[in-house]
Each structure stands twice: as C-alpha cells, then as structure tokens.
Amino acid sequence: MRRDLKEVIFFSACIITTVTAISLLFIILSAILVRGLPAINLEFLTTESKEFGQNGGILYQTMGTFILIGMAGILAFPIALGSAVYQTEYLSLSLRGTADLLVYALNAVPTIIFGLFGYMFFGVFLKLGVSWLTGSFILAIMVLPTVLVSIKEAIESIPFKYLEAGLALGLTQERLVRAVIIPQSIHGMVTGLLLGLARAAGETAAIMFTATTFSGVLLPASFREPVTSLQTHILILAQEAINPRALTNAWGAALVLVALIMLMSLGSMLIRATITHEAER
Amino acid sequence: MKPLFTLKDVSLYYGESQVLKNISLTIDKGKVTSIIGPSGAGKSTILRTLNRMNDRIPGFQLSGEVFFDDENLYNNGTKVHLLRQNVGMVFQKPCIFPKSIYDNVLFGVRHLYSRRKHEFSQIVEETLKAVSLWDEVKDKLNQSALELSQGQQQRLSIARALAVEPRVLLMDEPTSSLDPTSTCAIEELVGRLSGNLTIVIVTHKLDQAKKIADDVVFICEGKLIEHGRSENIFSNPSQQQTKDYLKWHLCKC
Ligand SMILES: Nc1ncnc2c1ncn2[C@@H]1O[C@H](COP(=O)(O)OP(=O)(O)OP(=O)(O)O)[C@@H](O)[C@H]1O
Numbered sequence: 101m102r103r104d105l106k107e108v109i110f111f112s113a114c115i116i117t118t119v120t121a122i123s124l125l126f127i128i129l130s131a132i133l134v135r136g137l138p139a140i141n142l143e144f145l146t147t148e149s150k151e152f153g154q155n156g157g158i159l160y161q162t163m164g165t166f167i168l169i170g171m172a173g174i175l176a177f178p179i180a181l182g183s184a185v186y187q188t189e190y191l192s193l194s195l196r197g198t199a200d201l202l203v204y205a206l207n208a209v210p211t212i213i214f215g216l217f218g219y220m221f222f223g224v225f226l227k228l229g230v231s232w233l234t235g236s237f238i239l240a241i242m243v244l245p246t247v248l249v250s251i252k253e254a255i256e257s258i259p260f261k262y263l264e265a266g267l268a269l270g271l272t273q274e275r276l277v278r279a280v281i282i283p284q285s286i287h288g289m290v291t292g293l294l295l296g297l298a299r300a301a302g303e304t305a306a307i308m309f310t311a312t313t314f315s316g317v318l319l320p321a322s323f324r325e326p327v328t329s330l331q332t333h334i335l336i337l338a339q340e341a342i343n344p345r346a347l348t349n350a351w352g353a354a355l356v357l358v359a360l361i362m363l364m365s366l367g368s369m370l371i372r373a374t375i376t377h378e379a380e381r
Numbered sequence: 382m383k384p385l386f387t388l389k390d391v392s393l394y395y396g397e398s399q400v401l402k403n404i405s406l407t408i409d410k411g412k413v414t415s416i417i418g419p420s421g422a423g424k425s426t427i428l429r430t431l432n433r434m435n436d437r438i439p440g441f442q443l444s445g446e447v448f449f450d451d452e453n454l455y456n457n458g459t460k461v462h463l464l465r466q467n468v469g470m471v472f473q474k475p476c477i478f479p480k481s482i483y484d485n486v487l488f489g490v491r492h493l494y495s496r497r498k499h500e501f502s503q504i505v506e507e508t509l510k511a512v513s514l515w516d517e518v519k520d521k522l523n524q525s526a527l528e529l530s531q532g533q534q535q536r537l538s539i540a541r542a543l544a545v546e547p548r549v550l551l552m553d554e555p556t557s558s559l560d561p562t563s564t565c566a567i568e569e570l571v572g573r574l575s576g577n578l579t580i581v582i583v584t585h586k587l588d589q590a591k592k593i594a595d596d597v598v599f600i601c602e603g604k605l606i607e608h609g610r611s612e613n614i615f616s617n618p619s620q621q622q623t624k625d626y627l628k629w630h631l632c633k634c
C-alpha cells in the first residue's frame with residue numbers, strides 16, 4: 101500500500117516536471133515564432149541592415165555568426181580530436197580520471213571568463229584586437245570540452261573487436277588510429293562538433309565586445325576586423341529600440357538564430373541515429 | 382627440427398586470478414596444432430599469448446618465457462606490431478569492417494605495404510582464391526562485405542589475415558558460429574594451408590581436432606594436461622583426465 105503510494109507520487113512528480121519543461125520550451129518557442137515571423141521574408145534574410153536595424157535585413161549578421169562558429173569549429177576540432185585520441189589510446193589508465201576532471205572543470209568555467217581571458221590573450225597580447233578571429237579563438241576554447249567529450253565517447257564506443265582485428269593484422273598504434281579509430285567514430289565526432297557549435301552559436305557575452313560590433317561592418321577583409329552577428333544584433337536592438345519595427349526585426353533575428361541552432365542539434369541527432377542503427381547490425 | 386614457438390614455465394594472471402599455470406609447450410613449424418579443453422580452461426588465453434593480444438587486458442601479468450624462433454616475445458625490445466604481422470589471427474566471430482570486400486582483404490596490407498599498390502588486385506585475387514571465396518565474390522568485390530554470409534565473412538577474415546603473409550595463423554574457434562558447410566570449407570582450408578603456414582587452432586569440437594590436427598594440446602583449468610600427436614591422443618591418451626574428457630567432455634583437474 102505505502103509502496104503503491106510512493107510510486108504514484110514519484111510518477112506524478114516525473115510527469116509534472118516533464119510537462120513543465122516541455123511547456124516552458126513551447127512557450128518560448130511560440131513567443132519567438134509569433135513575434136519573429138512577421139519580420140521574416142526573403143528580403144530580410146538576404147539584405148544588409150539599414151538605419152540601425154530598423155530597416156533592411158540580417159544578411160551580414162547571419163554570415164558573421166557563421167564565420168565566428170565556422171572558424172571556432174576549424175580551430176577546436178583538431179585539438180579536440182588529438183587530445184581525445186591521446187586520452188583514450190595513450191594516456192595511462194591511472195591518469196585518465198584526472199584528465200576527465202580537468203575537462204569537466206574547463207566546461208564549468210563561465211563563458212564571460214573565457215571572453216575576458218581570450219580578449220586579454222588574443223586581442224591584447226597577440227594584438228588581434230576586437231576581431232572575428234579573437235572571437236573564434238574564444239568560442240573555440242569554449243566549445244573544446246563539449247567537442248572533446250563527444251569525440252572521446254565516440255572513440256570509447258567503438259566495438260573492441262574492431263581494435264583487436266586491426267591490431268591482429270600488425271597495425272601500429274598510429275596506424276590503428278588512422279585506419280580504425282577515426283573512421284569508426286567519425287559520425288560521433290561530427291555529432292559532437294555540431295553540438296559544440298550549436299552552443300557557440302548561442303553564445304553572446306564572450307564575443308559581444310571582443311569580436312563583434314553592432315553596425316557599420318559587412319564582411320571582414322582581414323583577420324583583424326570585427327564582424328557583426330545575430331546575437332549582438334538581437335541584444336542591441338532589444339535594449340535600445342523604441343521603434344516597433346526594429347523590435348520586430350530583433351524577434352526575426354532571434355527566430356533565425358533559434359532555427360539555426362535547432363537545425364544543428366537536429367543534424368547531430370540524425371547522425372547519432374544512423375550510428376546506433378549501424379551498431380545494431 | 383627446431384620448434385617455432387617454445388613456452389617455458391608460463392604463468393599468466395589477470396589481476397589476482399591465475400589463468401595459466403606453469404605451462405611448458407612447443408609448437409612445431411608447418412603443422413596444425415589444435416588446442417582443446419573445456420570452456421574457461423584458458424585456450425584462448427594461450428593462443429593470445431603467442432601474438433601478445435592479451436597485453437591490453439587490465440591486470441595482465443606474465444611470468445616465464447615465450448620464444449618465437451629465437452626471439453623472447455615478452456622482452457622489452459619486441460616490436461609487437463612486427464610480431465603480429467608474422468603471427469596472424471582469426472577470431473571466433475568474423476570481424477568485418479564496414480567497407481567493400483576488396484578493401485577488407487587489403488585492410489592490413491594497405492597500411493603495411495602501401496608502396497606495393499600495383500600488386501593490390503593480385504593480392505586480393507590470390508588470397509580470395511586461397512580461401513575458396515574468389516568464385517563467389519569476384520563479380521562484387523566493390524560491394525559492402527557486410528552483405529556476405531557469416532561463413533563467407535569468416536573466410537574473408539582469413540583472407541585478410543593471409544594477405545599480410547604471416548608465417549603463423551592463430552585461429553580461435555573459427556567455426557563455432559558457422560553452419561556445417563562453411564565449417565567444412567574452413568576445415569578443408571586449414572589442411573590446404575598447413576605446410577607453408579603453421580596453424581594453431583582452438584576448438585571445442587573434438588571431431589574437428591581429430592580431422593585437422595597434427596598435434597593436440599589438452600588443457601584444463603589453466604594447466605597443460607597432455608600434448609602429443611593427434612592419433613596418439615585420440616586413440617591412446619596417457620592421462621586419465623584426457624581419457625575422461627574425450628569420453629565425457631568433462632574433466633576434473
Ligand atoms: N579479459 C579478461 N579479464 C579477466 N579474466 C579473463 C579475461 N578473459 C578471460 N578471462 C578468464 O580467463 C580464464 C580463461 O579464459 P579463456 O577465454 O582463455 O578460456 P577458453 O578456454 O578460451 O574458454 P572458451 O572455450 O569459453 O572460449 C577464464 O576463467 C576467464 O574468466
């Protein structure tokens with residue numbers, strides 16, 4: 101009897117929390133959809149913004165976001181891959197726990213700290229200034245733990261028989277990495293990268309004043325120039341706009357950003373689904 | 382003739398538990414040696430000491446000496462990957478990479494002899510013929526090897542191991558997951574390959590050992606009970622435990 105009661109309470113608690121979480125998400129998404137949709141049209145997506153966002157579109161903001169996270173991905177992926185391979189294949193068993201701890205610690209650092217440190221190191225010390233490259237470096241460090249952990253999990257989930265089959269043929273450790281480990285975990289790696297980049301695409305604080313400006317820039321002509329980004333655009337418009345058109349445009353930009361992030365997450369989920377499918381064969 | 386492998390007083394531990402107990406054994410060149418014994422006896426473990434595949438298992442520890450020709454395998458100087466190029470291995474379940482048949486045969490070769498590219502298609506043909514798979518797959522070499530049957534996949538694994546041109550082939554119950562026809566094909570193959578190649582095969586099927594082995598090693602609970610010519614062991618075993626095992630498939634050691 102008491103056991104039944106406990107179970108009912110537990111079950112209801114699960115339902116209530118799930119419903120709360122889902123409806124919160126639903127409310128936020130529909131708010132963005134309702135307010136952003138009126139702004140969206142082809143012109144909005146394909147032209148530059150005019151009059152401080154009151155008119156025109158968000159073409160260069162979108163491109164700026166892509167440039168920032170694209171470069172962050174290019175910078176973070178090889179480092180994450182290299183250290184994931186090192187941690188899973190070379191590092192002695194006794195040190196692996198410590199390595200994991202460090203990675204999780206890195207993941208727990210507030211993003212504003214990355215922004216501050218990144219700006220001091222890349223912007224000031226390496227003299228890159230307020231530029232998209234500084235921003236990409238900061239984002240790269242930020243997503244490194246996410247990407248690293250995903251790649252590590254992908255490597256660790258390779259069936260042991262593949263490693264044994266490779267080793268039994270006389271492959272060296274280095275050949276094993278190239279012939280078995282990387283090809284067999286590539287799906288997981290891409291998934292991890294997409295997840296990391298989806299996170300970077302939403303990041304605002306760390307790049308706001310280190311990599312982006314609000315207006316007056318199109319595409320960067322050199323490493324040293326800032327870009328403008330969706331995140332910056334939304335924040336500034338939302339803070340300063342009195343004009344209702346500018347506010348609608350901010351919601352439009354938010355909708356585009358959310359769609360972008362959801363697409364990346366969806367992509368990573370789809371890729372993950374194909375791997376489990378393969379593993380079950 | 383000098384034996385190819387010599388084990389001298391080999392004991393093997395995984396952490397606290399001792400899996401092999403003071404095993405001394407020689408394995409002859411060009412012969413088929415079959416390792417038999419009940420489940421958990423340590424058959425796979427012995428086999429895997431010959432190409433050092435146990436090294437990665439946590440808690441692994443070995444005492445005694447294992448010689449391959451004159452090389453002490455568990456010396457620090459041994460290049461394990463070179464050893465494994467000479468001592469190939471086929472596992473119980475065929476392990477096929479999600480690639481084409483052609484690429485699976487070349488999986489080891491490609492990384493070991495990348496300079497011999499012009500010989501690749503010849504290597505594929507020769508090794509697939511050696512495992513009697515050529516006629517079945519010659520028209521679909523570029524199709525995924527995952528579409529082959531289990532028996533074909535196992536022969537493909539053997540072809541992949543042979544392509545590296547090993548001197549020894551270790552086989553760990555290679556037919557236990559196969560149908561009778563594929564089993565026969567592989568038993569016939571073992572007979573044909575021996576001579577040039579030294580084969581050590583673990584099996585729990587006594588009729589299979591009888592059919593294909595020149596020498597038989599019987600182990601039980603990590604101890605070597607009896608080792609000798611196949612006909613002697615099967616017709617006239619010297620140890621009581623061997624007699625019991627051959628008769629009842631059980632042993633008290
Ligand atoms: N990875 C491992 N870690 C710890 N113990 C192991 C490991 N592999 C095998 N053992 C132990 O070593 C002993 C011998 O195992 P082994 O696989 O060599 O037996 P086997 O004779 O091949 O048996 P089977 O016929 O079932 O394949 C067993 O008691 C097993 O529990």
Ligand SMILES: [Mg+2]
Binds near residue numbers: 424426553
């Ligand atoms: Mg076994």
